Amino acid sequence: MTFSTSNWFVPRTSLNTVRSRWLTILSFLVPVLIWCIVSYTPFIWHPNIQITEPGSVSYFKTGIQVKRDRFDAEVEKARKASVKIPQGVRVNPVYLPAPHEVAIAFYTSFTTEPKRRSEQWLHESLWHSITVIFWGFFLSSIVAVPLGILCGTYATFSKFHEPFIEFFRYLPAPAFGALAVAILGIHDAPKIAIIFIGTFFQQVLIVANTTRKLDLSLIEASLTLGAKRLQLLFKVVVPGILPDLYRDLRILLGWAWTYLIVAELIGTSSGITWFITQQARYKNFDNVFAAILMIGIIGLFSDIVLSKLGRKLFPWDKTTTKGG
Amino acid sequence: MNTKNLELPSYLEKGESVTKTLAAIKEREVVLEVKQLSKTFDSTKGPVTALNDVSFKTHRREFVTVIGPSGCGKSTLIRILAGLETQTHGEVLLDGKAVSGPGPDRGMVFQGYTLFPWLTVKKNVMFGLSCQGKTRATAESEAMQWVDLVGLEKFANAYPDQLSGGMKQRVAIARSLAAQPRILLMDEPFGALDAQTRVRMQEYLMEIWRNIDITILFITHDLDEAILLADRILVLKAHPGEIQEVIEVPVPRPRSSEQLLSPEFLATRQRLEELIHPPLDNDDTKPNMFRMVNVDDDVEPLL
CATH class of the missing domain: 1.10.3720.10 (MetI-like)
Structure with a gap:
């Protein structure tokens, strides 16, 4: 396959079958891929922290989600006071489930x-x-x-x-x-x-x-x-x-x-x-x-x-x- | 073609056979008679007269062509005859009876083919027949005869989209003829075809006309076509559209494209040229030319 721009952009001319098939697949694949990247790479977005260990913070409970800056502030406070430090993992908000979760839900x-x-x-x-x-x-x-x-x-x-x-x-x-x-x-x-x-x-x-x-x-x-x-x-x-x-x-x-x-x-x-x-x-x-x-x-x-x-x-x- | 410098006979001189044929045509019954036909359109700049006091007769099995410069109202004329437009004044008589509105007694072949794209060739030709209430079987067998006549039996089940321009127009002719009109009106039917196909179609049409009982009124802007096909030519002029002259074609039949250079043909052509392209006296749209590039090798010697 040759990738010359002139062949990809000829006005109102249909592409060859290989190319049009690829583009059709990509048109679905790209959104899914973006969704996967957002869901599975912990350092991209993931604005919340899901608490795994509430530590000394009274209103933290295992499993709840808090905003990252709030969590960081509480961690800082706990460290200064030398009390038990809360722990958690970065997650996306509940309203954005990961692709595999949706796939499972699709079945279940x-x-x-x-x-x-x-x-x-x-x-x-x-x-x-x-x-x-x-x-x-x-x-x-x-x-x-x-x-x-x-x-x-x-x-x-x-x-x-x-x-x-x-x-x-x-x-x-x-x-x-x-x-x-x-x-x-x-x-x-x-x-x-x-x-x-x-x-x-x-x-x-x-x-x-x-x-x-x-x-x-x-x-x-x-x-x-x-x-x-x-x-x-x-x-x-x-x-x-x-x-x-x-x-x-x-x-x-x-x-x-x-x-x-x-x-x-x-x-x-x-x-x-x-x-x-x-x-x-x-x-x-x-x-x-x-x-x-x-x-x-x-x-x-x-x-x-x-x-x-x-x-x-x-x-x-x-x-x-x-x-x- | 420059016919100015040739020694030509007068276009009014006719051979014996031509005189006889033309006389015989006049003996026949009148199929279509047009009486003082006028058509005025309303435009933003006031009324425009497209046709003014047009009168003529066509006899049975006569082939009449109508020619004129663009804007002379020749299309308006044929559309009025077909009943697709209404005249402002005057009458159209078919077999002596006034007609108004379109009907199958006046078949029409358009420049743009106008075949029904959803119907096969055979079903296109069957259209008029089934509108007349003929049974499917009768319509089909009659239609096949017409498809045969125009030599498209191999394409009977093809869709119009699969045909060439010339073939489409043959189907359109067959479709019109199948409805058995008294007169066939043709509005620049070969105008969209290339030169070679056009010549073949002209020969086809003459062949068909020779073999069936049909009167034809044919509009064209092609001088050769007008002469080659016609018994008589109605020459229109523009603004307003009026009949300038009726020419009885002195070229003997049977016609063929070889006659294009015969003296009678050229004489007629010269006359048509005079009528349709009069010398431009005060044409204010004349191109005002000046040299925009340096041309070393003179394309034409400079005066």
């Missing part, structure tokens, strides 16, 4: 029984979150996609719907939390509603814009070939925007996950968010990290699956075949 959080009978296993929480996302996104899509396509095709629809939608999309979805609970109860319905509100309005506008980007000459060509209204819609507009629409939905699905965390705090806390808040309350930050990672992995995995599926579904589309 699935195998650990919930503390109370009413609580859910992690996989149950996750599944619950996924169903909430699915329903919120699905209900939003079945209304927003057709409406967006109509707005993008006919000015009448666009002028009638878009100004209000444009206004509504600035209203933050979580603001409707209390209202949603009042109307829909405390269980899943208000959560689905929040995801719906968070997704729907953006979705209509994005789909409408994607529809507007369809080459007008394709519509004109179809008109000169005798396409009538519905034929125009279903034989030209819909298939013409399908690959882009699919890409839009993939991106919007990612947004839906953002709204999930807010939605799940509304009414009775549930799903993965409930798990995260519960674990944070117990100060099991390794579990918190594990759960956050889990969301990332599910998101990434589902996106890869959808992008692979996209290539199968739209063989004519150059952008899906090359990108993703």
Whole structure:
């Protein structure tokens, strides 16, 4: 492999497979590596001291963490007074567990029984979150996609719907939390509603814009070939925007996950968010990290699956075949 | 090509066979009639007349080309004929009936191919047929005939993206013809092709035109193309777009690119040059040239 800069930085040119594979691996490896360095090298960061021997200091107890300067001051004081000197090791704060701890938690959080009978296993929480996302996104899509396509095709629809939608999309979805609970109860319905509100309005506008980007000459060509209204819609507009629409939905699905965390705090806390808040309350930050990672992995995995599926579904589309 | 110094016959002189053919065309029924067509656009600087009082007729199986300088409204004209734009005044009659809005009776081939990228060649050609409500089987067998006609049966299942420019335009022609229009409108269809492909496509088009019952109105800015293909040439002028002259092409058929240097051809070309590139009298956008570098070996002798 030759490392000449000119080959690494050619605008809008794809790298060879070896290089792009390496960079993909590195993009994950580098953050993990930084995390490892911060966690495993005692002289980097580690701002706290975990007490192993309280010595003469009354408020020190074995296992607690104190700030380093406080510890140093107490050591100095003890030395001057010639009493028993406290001892401890440098550690990172509890909220930054080491990679191996998170890795273990990743496994144990699935195998650990919930503390109370009413609580859910992690996989149950996750599944619950996924169903909430699915329903919120699905209900939003079945209304927003057709409406967006109509707005993008006919000015009448666009002028009638878009100004209000444009206004509504600035209203933050979580603001409707209390209202949603009042109307829909405390269980899943208000959560689905929040995801719906968070997704729907953006979705209509994005789909409408994607529809507007369809080459007008394709519509004109179809008109000169005798396409009538519905034929125009279903034989030209819909298939013409399908690959882009699919890409839009993939991106919007990612947004839906953002709204999930807010939605799940509304009414009775549930799903993965409930798990995260519960674990944070117990100060099991390794579990918190594990759960956050889990969301990332599910998101990434589902996106890869959808992008692979996209290539199968739209063989004519150059952008899906090359990108993703 | 400089035709100024050649001794050429008048472009109005026609051989016996050409006179006969042209007379025969006039005997045939009128397919498309354009009556006093005008089009005015509203711009920020006030109304702009793109077309002014354009009238002409095309007869069945006639090949008419429309040529003119850029901005003469030739594209506007063909888009009005196709029903993609509306005229300000005037009428478009197809088989004696006024038409408005686009329809499959007037097929259109665009410069930009406009094939449906999500459909294979065969399905692109089937598009118009299935819009007319033909069954899948009928549409498919009819479409295959047209795909055959343009010589792309090997590519029937390819996507447009996999084809060359010339092949794409052949598919577009097949797709338009499959819908069985009364007239085929072609808006600079070969403008985006390289010179060699363009010549081949012109020959292809003449071959197709010879073999099927179709009237063609063809827009171009290429003088040779206009002469080579046409029975009659409508020469437009710009600002406003008006018909300057209708030229009956004196070049005998069957045509081929070898005729490009025949006296009749050159005479016609000379006339077109006069009409389309009139001498520049007061052109205030003329480049104001001065030597910016020392050129020792004179590229052209200095005056």
